Amino acid sequence: MLSRAFLYTHLAFKLAMALLAVAGSVVLLLALIRMIPGDPATVILGSRATPGAVAALNARIGLDKPLGWQTADFFMSLARGDLGADVFNGRPVSGLIVAALPNTMALAVSAMLIAVLSGVALALLSAKNPGGRGDRAIAFLSVGFISTPSFVVSVFLLMTLSVTLGWFPVLGAGRDGDFVDQLWHLALPTVALSVGWIGYVARLLRSSLLETLGENHIRTLNAYGVSQTKIFVKYALRPAILPTVAVLGMGFGELLGGAVFTEVIFNRPGLGSLIYDAIRTRNYPVVQGCVFVVVLLYVLTNLLADLLQTFLDPRERSRLIANSRGR
């Protein structure tokens, strides 16, 4: 039995490592902004700004202090829920992010859902008859899906289904409060974003399914005459899906990154288009805040997937116990 104290230590250790990575990325981010050729305030305000205005803006962004101070300041303000202010209109960055995040989350979560559902279906089809025509076709399709950039898929979907055929709305996120309209606007961006991950899930799951299907317990079930469908879904899929769960944690963060393209192309408000606009206008506090939130979500979903894998897989748990005794 896994002792509760050990479990908590393990959890705390993982969480600490994740937060350390986030802290490291904040230092990197702040250091990067200092490296801007010239200085950020001059870049933002233009070369004709008065020295007073430049100094004031530098102080507002926190660039008049050493990097260590600035990092400490960043986390102190963060504890108060303050991520700095938009350089141009003074609006709090946290407010901008809170407004944008639900749109991006809806996009990423629905893309993940589609990726998992279609990926699992393709993997099951492919593992049913490995080496067969269907399997080879799905293998080729999966590589095609993985290697096609999401922005190409976005533009092609927009070109065929929206502009030429007119079946889907072209731009935007839909009217506020009209759920069906919003869902309708979500459809194409979701498909575009999920395509690569459909291929990923299908391939990864296929190979772990085949591995599981070769194991002794499956042979025994076959000998007992258990139906193929039951073996596939109940006894093979469950252990085989675990490695995929770990990759999905990473996938969610990558989806948040990929959302930049889909949101810009479909002109949807969200974290991605917020980052994009901030980069184009060199609105550094907004870039900093948004990138921080993306990194935080990325690291946390990775951690969650990692832990989920530990709790879902008895083998992982016993390895943990073995490790704890070895210490």
Add this chain to the structure above:
Amino acid sequence: MRFILDIARSPGGTFALVAVALVCLAALAAPLVAPHAPNAIAPVDRLLGPSLEHLFGTDHLGRDLLSRLVYGSRVALGIAFSVISISLTAGVALGVTAALSPRAVDLLIVGLFDVVTSFPSIVLALALVAVFGPGLGNVVLMVSIVFIPHFGRVARAQTLALRNSTFIEAEVVLGAERWRIILHHVIPNIIGPIFVLACMDIPVVITIEAGLSFLGLGVRPPLASWGNLLNDGYTYLDQSIWPALSSGLALMVATLGFSLLGETLRDTLDPKLRKAL
């Protein structure tokens, strides 16, 4: 030659070879292959469909799309190969150093890798470009930074596995110098999987470069990058589908070709790697 035949045995491998050869040929012989000058503007011929004169049609400034695509392959491959060489060299150097150094140095290097990989790759590339600005040189440098941990981690793991093997111990006992062991014994033994990884990273680099250029944060126009072409096509989508279609297809063929080549290479060279990478 036999090696190429081995790759061409599967349909995927054949497709990969043809696609990669096509893209490389276009890049190397661009001035010979391109029917027009890539930047020759002809406003009268704007947004034409395909014809004998312009096989893929023209863009919003009347420039020949096929010629721009051909020259775009130079940008795509040039950036991909530069990025891979820089990040492979730096990554292997850091990874081997980490594996053979005292624990503190190892932890520092691994910590740096962790920090860089705690950003989703495209977001890090965007953040770096936000700071240093767009442009060809910056894109190469920024994307290289994103890929260093990829190679560094594999190099470190491989070196760690090798560190205690008998033949390395024998070299140490014989009094071989450190750099000699690294250059003559460690690196030749770890480089195989790293080359396969490099091949598999090429399509990813092409995608990131095209993505940055698509957003207007990568290669600056009028230089023809597939990302720029796709962005032009996207802007004029309601008037002509040809610019978007042709540049999107070029990107798809190139990335699919290199991905399939990387996978076939991995399976042909060493089936054991199938799990490791």
